[in-house]
Amino acid sequence: MKVLVAVKRVIDYNVKIRVKPDNSDVDLTNVKMAMNPFCEIAVEEAVRLKEKGVATEVVAVTVGPKAAQEQLRTALALGADRAIHVESDERVESLGAAKALAKLVEEEQPGLVILGKQAIDTDNNQTGQMLAALTGLPQGTFASEVVVSGDGTDGKVQVTREIDGGLQTVELTLPVIVTTDLRLNEPRYAKLPDIMKAKKKPLDVKSPADLGVEVASKTQLLKVEPPAERQGGVKVSSVDELVDKLKNEAKVL
Amino acid sequence: MNFTFTDDEIAFQDAAKKVSAEVLKNNAKHYDETREFCSDSLKALGELGFWGMNLPSEYDGVDISSIGMTLAVEEVAYYCAATCSSLTAHFLSTDSILIGGTKQQKQDFLPRCAAGELLGAFALTEPGAGSNPAEMRTKATRTEEGWHLTGTKHYITNGAYADFLVVYAKTDPEAGHKGISAFLIERGTEGIEYASPEKTLGLRGSHIYEISFDCVVPESALLGEEGAGFSTAMEVLDRGRVEIAAMSLGIARAAYDDSLAWSKDRVVSGKPLCRHQGIQWKLAEMHTQLEAAKMVTYKAADSRDSDRRFSVESAVAKLFASEAAAMITDNAVQIHGGYGYSSDLPIERYYRDARITRIFEGTSEIQKLIIGRAITS
C-alpha cells in the first residue's frame, strides 16, 4: 500500500509572530520556517506504517514556494521514500492545496493519504476534508489512532477520532483520507546521516499547470492584526471590593 | 566572499536546534544544579548521529562541512554548554584516531563512535603540564608484554564515562616533543584509576577526572606511529579550537538573546531598559562582538576544510570568540541586574559556563602566543 503524506511549510512554532507595520500580513522576513507540527505527526505515522510493513512506499508532497523543498527534505530524512513538489509562489490556501492533492491522488493511487488536521499558520482545518470531498474518498479526521486491519489486505482501516468529550472509532474502506491530531504519535528527530542521504532520494517538481489546477487563493487578505496587548491586572484588598468591581467596573455580575 | 550557508549546513543547524531546544534545554538546569553527568543529553545526540559529525562517511560519519558542524555545535552550546563540552571532548578523541590512527584502528573505533556507541576522552593535560604539554611526564615503555604506561593525567573531560581514552605519553623522554606517542586505551584496562570528578565553576554536567596509569597495553594500542603523538595532538587542537569558538558563540548568543528580550520587557524609570541609552549601547556592543565572533569562527571553519594550515585562523577564532563570550555573558548579568545573579534564570550559568572557553584547549595567552609567533616569524 502506498501512503501519500502532505506537508506544509509554516512559520516555526517557536517564533514570536510579528505583523507587518501596514497590517497587510504576518512579517516573514528573516523568520525561521519549519514543517507544520501536525504534518510532522503525519510523516511519523506514515513512516511507522512502512516500518511495520503495512506501507510499501511513502510519498511526501507539498504545495508551495521553492523554499518548501526544505520541508520535503525533512520528510525524506525522516523516512519518506520520495517527494513531489507542486511549486507555486501564489498564496495557496486550503482549497488550492486540496485541488492539487486530489490530482496527485488520481495519479499516484495511494491507499492512504495522511495530512495534518490543520496548519499552525492559518489554522483553517479544511484541506483534508476538502480533499475527501474532491476525491469522493472516506475521511477519518482528528485521528489519535490509525489501525490498518489485516495489514492492509482486507482493505479496512479503523481511525480513532478525538471528538468533544471523548473518542469515536470509525471503520473506513481504503483508500482513505486521514488527518492527524496531536496525540497520534510523537514524531522522531531526523538523524544526521539520514539528512545527508535524503538528498539522493527522488524529488519531482511539478507546476499547478502540469496538474491542470489553479492553486491561487480565491479569498483576498484584507488585514492582519496582532492580538490586543494584555493589560496588567489589579490587586484588590477585600472580597467586598472585588464584588464591587465585578458589578460596577467589569459589569459581569 | 560568500556569506550564505548551504542547504546541508542549514539542515544540520535546524536538526541540532530542534533536539537541543526540545531535549537538552530541559536537562541543562538539572545538570547544573545537581552536577549530574549529562548522560541523557549526550545519548540523545549520539542516537541521532551527532557523535560522528567530525567524521567522513568512510567511517560512518556524515561528510558535513566544518561550517555545518560549527553551526550544530553552536546550537548544542546555546541550550546546554556542559553537553557541548562532553561532545567536543569526544571529537578530540576521534579526531586523534582519524589523524593519527592506522586504517585498522580507524575501522575498529570510528564507526562505533559515529553511531553513538563508544564515547571517547582526550588525555593530554597533566598536573605538571597544561599550557606546555611537551613537559608531560607520563611515560610508555616497551616491554615483552607490551607498552607499560605510568603517570597521571588530569582535568580529562568524560574521563570515567569514556569507553576509551586517547592518552598521550612519552615513549622517548630524551627526544622532547618528538618523543611523544598516543595510545588507545579501553575502559576496564587493568591499572587505570579514576579519582572522583573535580568540582568546577561551570560546565557542571560535564565531568573532568584525574586518571592515573600503571598499566600494560598491547602493541596494537599504539595510535599510529611512535613519536607522532605531539603533531597529532597539535593538529587535533587546531580543529578542536574551531569547536570551542563555536561553543563560545552558542553560550554568548543565548546570553545575548535573553538580554535583548529582557531589556524590552523590563520597565525601569518609566521605560523599557532597552530605551535607556546606557543599556542600548551595551546591547549594541554585545551584538557587534557576536557578529565579529561569528565571522572569525566561520572563516576558521572554512579554512579547516581547505588543504592549507589553519592554526592561526583557529587560534584567532578561539581567542576572539571566547573573549567575546566573556564580555557578552558579563554584560548579560549586568543588564539583568539582581535577576541575572540569581539562579532562577540561566544568565549566571551562561556567565560561569563561558569562563572555561578562555582556558581549555589552550588559554587565551597560548592563542596569542600561537598567533604572535606566526605573524612575527
Ligand SMILES: Cc1cc2nc3c(=O)[nH]c(=O)nc-3n(C[C@H](O)[C@H](O)[C@H](O)COP(=O)(O)OP(=O)(O)OC[C@H]3O[C@@H](n4cnc5c(N)ncnc54)[C@H](O)[C@@H]3O)c2cc1C
Ligand atoms: C573543564 C575543563 C576541561 C578540560 N578538559 C580537558 C581534556 O578533555 N583533555 C585535556 O587534556 N585537558 C583538559 N583540560 C585541561 C586544560 O586544557 C588546561 O587546564 C589548560 O590547557 C591550561 O593548562 P593549566 O591548567 O595547566 O594552566 P597553566 O599552564 O599552569 O597556565 C596558568 C596560566 O599561565 C598562563 N601561561 C602559561 N604559559 C604561558 C606563556 N608561555 N606565556 C604567557 N602565559 C602563559 C596561562 O595562560 C594561564 O593563564 C580541561 C580543563 C578544564 C578546566
